[in-house]
Amino acid sequence: MEKYELLEVIGSGSFGMIRKIKRKKDNKILVRKEIDFRKMNEKERKQLVTEVNILRDLRHPNIVKYYERIIDKKNYLIYIIMEYCEGGDLSALIQKCRKEKIFIPERFIWLVFTQLVLALHECHYGTKTDGSPRPAILHRDLKPDNVFLSNNVINSYTHVKLGDFGLATIINNPETDFVQTYVGTPYYMSPELINEQAYNSKSDIWSLGCLIYELCMLEPPFQARTQIQLAKKIKEGKILDIPKEYSQDIRLLIKSMLNVEVS
Numbered sequence: 035m036e037k038y039e040l041l042e043v044i045g046s047g048s049f050g051m052i053r054k055i056k057r058k059k060d061n062k063i064l065v066r067k068e069i070d071f072r073k074m075n076e077k078e079r080k081q082l083v084t085e086v087n088i089l090r091d092l093r094h095p096n097i098v099k100y101y102e103r104i105i106d107k108k109n110y111l112i113y114i115i116m117e118y119c120e121g122g123d124l125s126a127l128i129q130k131c132r133k134e135k136i137f138i139p140e141r142f143i144w145l146v147f148t149q150l151v152l153a154l155h156e157c158h159y160g161t162k163t164d165g166s167p168r169p170a171i172l173h174r175d176l177k178p179d180n181v182f183l184s185n186n187v188i189n190s191y192t193h194v195k196l197g198d199f200g201l202a203t204i205i206n207n208p209e210t211d212f213v214q215t216y217v218g219t220p221y222y223m224s225p226e227l228i229n230e231q232a233y234n235s236k237s238d239i240w241s242l243g244c245l246i247y248e249l250c251m252l253e254p255p256f257q258a259r260t261q262i263q264l265a266k267k268i269k270e271g272k273i274l275d276i277p278k279e280y281s282q283d284i285r286l287l288i289k290s291m292l293n294v295e296v297s
Contacts, residue, residue, distance in 0.1 A: 037059065038057055049070055052116060054283075055115070062103060062172040062224060066114070071195075085200050086103050092171070096193075096195055096196060098116055098117050098195045101116065121199070125177075127178075146194050146249060147242070155243065157173055158172075158238070170239060172203050173199065181193075182197050183195075222254070224268075225240075240292065242291055255273040255292065269294065
C-alpha cells in the first residue's frame with residue numbers, strides 16, 4: 035500500500051471498511067475496499083474470488099472501475115482498489131429528495147435508466163478486455179445503494195455507474211441458462227428469487243424496474259412488515275401508480291420491467 039496515502043473512512047460492512055485513498059504518483063482519489071477474510075466462511079471466500087475475477091474483466095464507462103487487488107497475508111486482509119464516485123450513491127439522493135419533499139426530474143430518471151441499461155448489457159452480453167467471449171455476469175443486487183454518481187447535482191451531465199459486484203455470479207448464456215442460489219436484497223428481488231426458483235438475467239431487469247419506480251416514488255414498489263408479506267406482494271406484482279408529474283412513457287417502462295408474467 036506504499037503507493038497510496040490513506041484518507042477518511044467513507045463506509046463499512048460486515049467484512050471490513052471502505053476508505054478514500056490518494057494515489058501518490060498523480061494525486062488521483064480512489065477507494066479502497068478493505069476485507070478481513072478471517073471473518074469469512076468458505077462460501078464467502080469463494081464469492082470474493084468470483085467478485086475480483088468479474089471486476090477484472092469488466093471495463094465500461096457505466097461500471098465502477100477496478101484497479102487492483104492487494105493481499106496483506108500478515109494481517110489477513112484483502113484490499114480492492116476501485117474508482118471513487120464523488121456524488122455518492124442513488125440511495126442518498128433518494129433520501130435527500132424524500133426529506134425535502136421534491137420530485138426527481140423525469141429527464142434525470144431517463145438518464146439513470148439509459149446508463150444502467152448500458153451497464154447491464156455489458157454484464158450480460160459483453161466480452162473480455164482482449165475481445166474474446168466471456169460468460170454472462172448477473173449482478174443480483176441492483177439497488178440504489180449500488181448505483182454511484184459522478185456528482186451530487188441532478189443534471190444531464192451526471193455520470194451513472196453500477197458498482198458492488200459482491201453477489202454477482204457467472205452463467206454461460208443469459209437467455210437460456212439459470213441460477214438457483216437465493217441472494218440479493220428482498221425489496222428488489224424478482225418473483226423467481228422470492229419463490230427460490232431458477233432465474234437468469236431477467237432478474238436484474240426486474241431489479242432495475244424496482245429502482246426506476248423508486249426514483250419516481252422515492253420508495254420501493256413493494257414494502258411489507260414481514261418477509262412473507264413482502265413475498266406475497268412481489269408475486270402479485272401490484273404497485274401504486276407513480277405521481278401524475280411523470281409521463282405515460284415512464285409508466286409503461288416500469289410496467290414492462292415489473293411484469294410478473296415474463297420476469
